[in-house]
Amino acid sequence: RRRIAVMTSGGDAPGMNGAVRAVVRTAIANDCEAYAIYEGYDGLVKGVDKKGNEMIKKMEFDDVRGFLGVGGTKIGTARCKEFRERAGRLRAAKNMIQKGIDALIICGGDGSLTGADLFREEWPGLLEELVKTGELSGNDIQPHKHLNIVGLVGSIDNDLSMTDATIGCYSSLERICRNVDDVYDTAASHQRAFVVEVMGRHCGWLALMAGLATGADYVFLPENPPPEDWQDKMGKIVETHRARGKRTTIVIVAEGAHDRNLQKIPAQEVTKFLAESLGLDARTTVLGHTQRGGVPCFYDRFLGTLQGAEAVKAVLDTTPETPSPVICMIENKIVRRPLLEAVKQTKEVAKAIESKDFGRAMSLRDAE
Numbered sequence: 420r421r422r423i424a425v426m427t428s429g430g431d432a433p434g435m436n437g438a439v440r441a442v443v444r445t446a447i448a449n450d451c452e453a454y455a456i457y458e459g460y461d462g463l464v465k466g467v468d469k470k471g472n473e474m475i476k477k478m479e480f481d482d483v484r485g486f487l488g489v490g491g492t493k494i495g496t497a498r499c500k501e502f503r504e505r506a507g508r509l510r511a512a513k514n515m516i517q518k519g520i521d522a523l524i525i526c527g528g529d530g531s532l533t534g535a536d537l538f539r540e541e542w543p544g545l546l547e548e549l550v551k552t553g554e555l556s557g558n559d560i561q562p563h564k565h566l567n568i569v570g571l572v573g574s575i576d577n578d579l580s581m582t583d584a585t586i587g588c589y590s591s592l593e594r595i596c597r598n599v600d601d602v603y604d605t606a607a608s609h610q611r612a613f614v615v616e617v618m619g620r621h622c623g624w625l626a627l628m629a630g631l632a633t634g635a636d637y638v639f640l641p642e643n644p645p646p647e648d649w650q651d652k653m654g655k656i657v658e659t660h661r662a663r664g665k666r667t668t669i670v671i672v673a674e675g676a677h678d679r680n681l682q683k684i685p686a687q688e689v690t691k692f693l694a695e696s697l698g699l700d701a702r703t704t705v706l707g708h709t710q711r712g713g714v715p716c717f718y719d720r721f722l723g724t725l726q727g728a729e730a731v732k733a734v735l736d737t738t739p740e741t742p743s744p745v746i747c748m749i750e751n752k753i754v755r756r757p758l759l760e761a762v763k764q765t766k767e768v769a770k771a772i773e774s775k776d777f778g779r780a781m782s783l784r785d786a787e
């Protein structure tokens with residue numbers, strides 16, 4: 420029976436558990452055996468933890484009961500330095516072969532997916548080396564000459580190209596909106612200004628959507644930095660709103676926000692301007708890791724479930740020649756795209772920002 424493993428890697432995101440549940444149950448329904456790799460690539464490289472517990476565990480149907488409504492990732496995630504080195508990937512390959520696993524579904528961000536594709540590319544060479552050094556026999560590797568990799572994008576940032584939504588982004592957005600609503604109440608009571616910093620790394624999706632959904636006065640995005648005279652522009656907007664009787668000011672700053680010379684615009688700098696130049700009672704709220712946690716919203720349960728099921732199907736009908744797929748959502752349809760192309764396109768946005776070509780960064784985001 421085919422053995423399919425699932426792993427969560429990189430930053431945690433609500434909905435990852437639903438994806439793991441769907442992979443395990445779809446694999447079993449298709450007469451395969453399901454395995455979970457605990458603590459991301461760390462589990463794959465180490466095989467057992469310090470206490471001697473297996474980190475690559477067989478999963479039964481009942482093992483994933485109750486996963487759908489739980490935030491974070493119950494099988495753990497980690498950042499793993501060893502997997503970045505060939506020696507670490509060699510150990511990972513050995514652990515997989517010893518368990519008879521040659522298909523891996525990874526739910527993570529672009530880093531995790533890049534690592535996975537590299538692993539697949541190196542796989543035959545890694546196995547040959549393990550046979551040469553006597554760690555594995557020719558018989559061990561014979562049935563597992565090809566590694567199947569399928570990616571699922573789990574990230575609150577919604578930063579991967581070629582998919583409309585990543586698993587976790589809508590739960591995070593929901594939480595951000597609720598947090599902004601909370602500070603809105605206190606802002607309205609005291610006529611205060613709040614500058615709210617949200618996550619997203621290079622990607623302004625969370626900031627933009629939160630700005631839309633909360634009726635923010637101004638939003639700072641990495642892909643579309645504000646004009647050089649942003650203080651004046653923002654000041655005028657805020658004053659106009661106040662003159663119309665608005666008792667609150669809400670400004671959303673993406674954590675990756677910067678000016679057109681790539682100088683970081685910290686939330687505190689915006690707050691300082693609102694206080695010193697406009698005389699507002701201004702406060703900074705950095706939402707931090709609360710944005711990553713919490714119960715997954717409907718959409719992330721739905722996305723994780725459909726994509727997890729599709730990932731198993733992709734394993735079963737991918738040939739050694741097919742490029743590794745990533746499961747995407749495009750215009751409300753679950754589709755497969757070449758994993759490496761999606762990662763490459765994602766990196767193009769970061770490159771466009773680095774080279775201050777903001778028009779290109781915006782049009783790449785628009786095209787997504």
Ligand code: ADP
Nearest residue numbers: 429430460498499502503527528529530531534
């Ligand atoms: P994310 O998947 O959320 O983008 P990271 O970039 O931190 O998060 O990647 C998670 C893990 O994936 C890393 O700790 C590392 O083990 C593995 N990884 C990332 N990039 C590579 C790479 N280029 N080669 C091998 N492994 C990688």
